[in-house]
Amino acid sequence: MPEREMPLPTVLDPRGRTFGEAERAAVLRVLDSAVLCSAFGSEARSLEAEMTGLYSRAEAVACSSGTASLHLAVVAAGVGPGDEVVTTPLSDFGTVAPVLAQQARVVFADVRPRDGNLDPAAVEAAVTPRTKAVIAVHLFGAAADIGALREICDRHGLVLIEDCAQAWLGEDGAGRLLGTVGDISCFSLQQYKHITAGDGGLALTDDPALARRMRLFMDKGWDRAEGRIHREPGLNYRMPELIAAVARAQLTKVAEVVRRRRERAGQLVDALEGLERVTVAEAQPGHAWWLFPLLVDDNARWAKDLEAEGVPAMPGYLEHPLYANPALPGYPPGLCPQAERLIERTLLALPWNEAYTAAHVTRIADAIRAVHARAVAR
Numbered sequence: 001m002p003e004r005e006m007p008l009p010t011v012l013d014p015r016g017r018t019f020g021e022a023e024r025a026a027v028l029r030v031l032d033s034a035v036l037c038s039a040f041g042s043e044a045r046s047l048e049a050e051m052t053g054l055y056s057r058a059e060a061v062a063c064s065s066g067t068a069s070l071h072l073a074v075v076a077a078g079v080g081p082g083d084e085v086v087t088t089p090l091s092d093f094g095t096v097a098p099v100l101a102q103q104a105r106v107v108f109a110d111v112r113p114r115d116g117n118l119d120p121a122a123v124e125a126a127v128t129p130r131t132k133a134v135i136a137v138h139l140f141g142a143a144a145d146i147g148a149l150r151e152i153c154d155r156h157g158l159v160l161i162e163d164c165a166q167a168w169l170g171e172d173g174a175g176r177l178l179g180t181v182g183d184i185s186c187f188s189l190q191q192y193k194h195i196t197a198g199d200g201g202l203a204l205t206d207d208p209a210l211a212r213r214m215r216l217f218m219d220k221g222w223d224r225a226e227g228r229i230h231r232e233p234g235l236n237y238r239m240p241e242l243i244a245a246v247a248r249a250q251l252t253k254v255a256e257v258v259r260r261r262r263e264r265a266g267q268l269v270d271a272l273e274g275l276e277r278v279t280v281a282e283a284q285p286g287h288a289w290w291l292f293p294l295l296v297d298d299n300a301r302w303a304k305d306l307e308a309e310g311v312p313a314m315p316g317y318l319e320h321p322l323y324a325n326p327a328l329p330g331y332p333p334g335l336c337p338q339a340e341r342l343i344e345r346t347l348l349a350l351p352w353n354e355a356y357t358a359a360h361v362t363r364i365a366d367a368i369r370a371v372h373a374r375a376v377a378r
Contacts, residue, residue, distance in 0.1 A: 009355040026245035043244035059211035066188025067094035069201030072214035077159035087135040089321035115282035120148035138167035141288030171286025195250035271365035309367035316343035
């Protein structure tokens with residue numbers, strides 16, 4: 001089948017992942033060692049060391065998922081019953097699940113309409129005496145205003161947690177790596193992320209006390225150097241050695257994955273230049289391009305028309321803001337109007353992949369232009 005007629009590569013397709021001999025060798029290395037639990041092996045500890053080197057942070061804690069990494073961070077921040085954590089309504093449920101697990105309250109702050117990231121003014125307004133932390137999500141790989149959020153947290157004595165699940169090697173406007181400004185930064189290795197081991201997470205910090213709390217909580221509150229003594233409550237969030245070994249191989253490829261995503265995204269940005277009523281959401285140079293977000297006039301119609309052209313698209317990214325889910329009762333509609341408008345009307349997210357070729361980009365651009373022409377003609 002000609003490339004122009006084939007489905008676009010996806011993260012559920014070998015064409016859209018970077019697995020190869022390095023990952024196969026990693027799996028066999030662990031199997032041959034007979035040690036698959038990271039409490040007794042070396043792969044997870046080696047992954048942590050390699051992650052600290054990549055991000056120039058002092059400590060890394062490997063765990064079982066990106067959600068688990070956020071739970072480690074929330075626990076380390078001292079969040080407990082009755083406390084509040086401020087975050088965005090425009091993210092995966094994994095961002096708020098750890099707060100709920102700690103019997104704390106999620107306080108949702110509205111987002112910037114241009115990119116869906118937290119509005120620092122809304123965060124400032126949401127802070128109360130009960131607030132313990134802010135979780136900033138770098139949505140789709142675009143930088144939240146981490147400098148302004150750092151200032152707010154410092155002024156109020158709050159822990160700043162960066163959710164970098166969608167932003168591997170992303171940068172802010174000052175060229176700083178996303179994940180190097182917060183007190184703790186959290187990363188995901190889930191199937192849909194830039195690199196993957198199926199699941200898995202990593203939490204980074206420069207504070208040895210925060211790192212110790214996270215490491216204890218990851219392994220049932222057990223400091224194994226002391227013998228079988230559980231210092232505090234914890235869960236089993238250990239990363240298996242097989243996952244860690246694959247993640248180590250993937251980590252060597254993440255810079256190239258992000259480079260290729262940026263290159264192709266730049267080509268699409270150029271191809272859409274001058275197209276009225278279609279805006280690329282915050283296409284700054286440091287964008288990591290987990291997805292390719294557009295702002296349009298009617299995202300549901302655009303998604304339907306693009307699907308007909310063979311280009312998948314997600315209207316709004318989410319069906320509802322997080323606070324509209326049944327698992328989070330008690331939040332009123334209209335709480336975050338900018339987030340609601342993005343979801344219900346203007347935000348259109350296109351899957352993005354490092355395996356896209358220039359021909360794929362041309363195909364996507366042609367589909368967008370075709371849909372745009374029909375929209376203008378209506």
